[in-house]
Amino acid sequence: MASQYIEVSDRIREDIINGKFAGGERLKLAELANLYATSHMPIREALRILNGQGIVDFTPNSGMRVREIDVSFMIDLFDVRLALEAVQARRAAERLTPAASNAISSAKTEFECVSAESDRDATLKANHRFHQAISQASGNREATEIEERHYQILRIVWQRYGYASERLEGVIEDHRLLTSAILDQDAEAAGLLAAAHVMRARRNLLTKMRGVERSSQ
Amino acid sequence: MASQYIEVSDRIREDIINGKFAGGERLKLAELANLYATSHMPIREALRILNGQGIVDFTPNSGMRVREIDVSFMIDLFDVRLALEAVQARRAAERLTPAASNAISSAKTEFECVSAESDRDATLKANHRFHQAISQASGNREATEIEERHYQILRIVWQRYGYASERLEGVIEDHRLLTSAILDQDAEAAGLLAAAHVMRARRNLLTKMRGVERSSQ
């Protein structure tokens, strides 16, 4: 079995994603230790990991709170994502290797197949794998790690507000264009297409979030 | 007194910056506990924090190692920094407030004064404050936190390879142009100037690093 703190950090993350812990909620060590049937040491370790991933906020001697995920946070996150996806797509096109080329095209194809079956979780995973393939093709570990963190946060908002299933055709088209730009080693086009892709995703998400915020007032 | 793990994480970071621990070196709990006169629990907590900051690498059941900082890591880091500084400068120009405007211009002036005294540490701090002011003016917490992490890593390489004192006039000129673009709320110019500024810093650093690598062979 994997170490408890890894196990626990995964479970807490899943519970946050599934809304078991609300944004801003205080996470007490004793409570969590009881809930996950362990001592408080692995819990502290796990919360520290989640803190590093930006999922929980921390204040010394006062404990951890679930990070509030609101419209303004998402605007910030997509600003960063926009910049990073673009630079990674450019680098992926420039540094393209045969292995990376295969990884990207098969991830693209897989997404198209899986998304046709309207299994949301599988579609999300396939989408993640596609972007991961580009990220890894860029060879930029720093950017890849940031994007990985962001993906965990995006899972929370997609769970809460729904994934863009109505935009699925558009997403597939975006992926196709982006893939061929990278395979053609057209860095300029790849950068622009990646940026445009993220912009569309942002518009879609923000519209939904604002809709929910208004209707819940 | 602040909590021990915070104290310890700061001390370990400083020791890494000052080269007391080499890149790739294994950091053992018992050893560090002995060195910093504490038990191994605060050490674990401290290393976990440094891991979150990207300064040490971690493998479960095997412990932490000081992250190797080489040319390829710096290329990656500056790719990210280039993208982020540009987007933050644009946002800072768009969202400019009177308070942010004051903060940026006074940080710019302070850098010019301090750098004239050729105190390297103070110059670094002033440079950091200038970029921090823009970062905070952008209002993007996510980007600010990433840049803060990167700054800690840059302190290590500047300590090792020297800060660009010969480029000081150029840096001041860059800062002046960038500041006026932001104060004029010219987002386009601010973004381009910020990107150019980071590019110059990268060229300077990489040249130095490659020089040292060659001469140490």
Place this chain on the structure above:
DNA sequence: TGATCAAATATTGGATCCGCGCTAAGAACC
């Protein structure tokens, strides 16, 4: 002589207990 396996050792991971600081509630004094 080199490779592989096993045992010993070194190191990380986890539980429990206690101390300390923060917070909040109640009483006393102004």
Place this chain on the structure above:
DNA sequence: GGTTCTTAGCGCGGATCCAATATTTGATCA
């Protein structure tokens, strides 16, 4: 009646001990 000080309890931070896991060393066999 309001403000401040004290006290109690609640929860985080840290030490120590023990368990689990990795790494290394040495021995045996091909």
